[in-house]
Amino acid sequence: MNISLIEYEIIDSTNDEALKLARSGADEGVCVLARQQTAGRGRQGRTWMSERDAGLYFSIILRPNLETKFLPLITLMTGVAVHDTLREFGIKPDIKWVNDVHVNGKKISGILAETTETDTGLAVIVGVGINIRASNYPPEIADIATSIESETGTAVSIEELAEQLGKFIEYFYGLLNEENGPDAIIGEWAKRSTYFSGKHVRVEQSGHILTGVTDGLEPNGGLRLRTDDGIVIVQAGDVTQLRADRLNFSR
Numbered sequence: 579m580n581i582s583l584i585e586y587e588i589i590d591s592t593n594d595e596a597l598k599l600a601r602s603g604a605d606e607g608v609c610v611l612a613r614q615q616t617a618g619r620g621r622q623g624r625t626w627m628s629e630r631d632a633g634l635y636f637s638i639i640l641r642p643n644l645e646t647k648f649l650p651l652i653t654l655m656t657g658v659a660v661h662d663t664l665r666e667f668g669i670k671p672d673i674k675w676v677n678d679v680h681v682n683g684k685k686i687s688g689i690l691a692e693t694t695e696t697d698t699g700l701a702v703i704v705g706v707g708i709n710i711r712a713s714n715y716p717p718e719i720a721d722i723a724t725s726i727e728s729e730t731g732t733a734v735s736i737e738e739l740a741e742q743l744g745k746f747i748e749y750f751y752g753l754l755n756e757e758n759g760p761d762a763i764i765g766e767w768a769k770r771s772t773y774f775s776g777k778h779v780r781v782e783q784s785g786h787i788l789t790g791v792t793d794g795l796e797p798n799g800g801l802r803l804r805t806d807d808g809i810v811i812v813q814a815g816d817v818t819q820l821r822a823d824r825l826n827f828s829r
């Protein structure tokens with residue numbers, strides 16, 4: 579895969595632009611980067627704050643040749659790449675299933691993967707937002723959000739961050755496409771996430787709440803949750819760590 583960057587000063591959403599480019603035939607590896615987004619999108623219809631020069635707003639076009647059941651692993655692979663990118667800048671992150679990167683329990687990065695059919699087959703757009711400065715989120719969420727500058731005292735350059743991220747995505751996407759790649763990505767994810775096993779969590783799925791203890795991942799990246807009713811496989815949902823005082827010690 580050849581990584582090539584297309585840079586914008588301001589754009590609605592780098593994911594929307596990458597979706598358009600993919601539909602008009604852009605190659606795998608084309609990345610859209612912007613200094614500011616006016617309509618940055620998060621998961622589940624949420625807004626992704628995208629102040630000028632306060633974050634990395636990056637979307638890459640992938641044209642995977644994977645069995646459909648393994649497509650969710652693209653999100654996990656990207657989480658691993660974001661994790662290793664942040665390590666390069668002196669941060670010790672954790673990956674919260676499925677696609678958030680945290681530092682000391684606060685969110686520093688989110689990933690939004692979207693698929694589209696194109697004339698040359700399925701394309702996956704992987705959007706990554708990384709907070710570089712605290713000005714990228716309102717002060718009232720400072721207890722749940724953080725930035726590279728807040729963690730290290732230094733705001734890195736957008737180009738440098740994008741270059742490292744592109745390099746790690748290229749490496750781990752290559753790994754995913756190898757024989758036994760899906761297992762290898764799950765292994766890499768497990769090494770970098772405290773959510774892999776033994777974590778007491780609450781999962782919210784369209785208003786339905788589940789609680790349990792994490793018990794590894796399924797081959798397609800689904801989260802195995804040990805509940806009072808046995809193992810439940812979670813394919814989508816918002817996971818939060820349960821604090822000790824909210825645990826049910828009845829068993």
Ligand code: BTN
Nearest residue numbers: 591593618619620621688705707
């Ligand atoms: C989330 O955690 O909800 C996912 C956030 C993803 C945000 C990024 S910023 C670059 C790309 N363009 C978008 O509109 N969204 C993603």
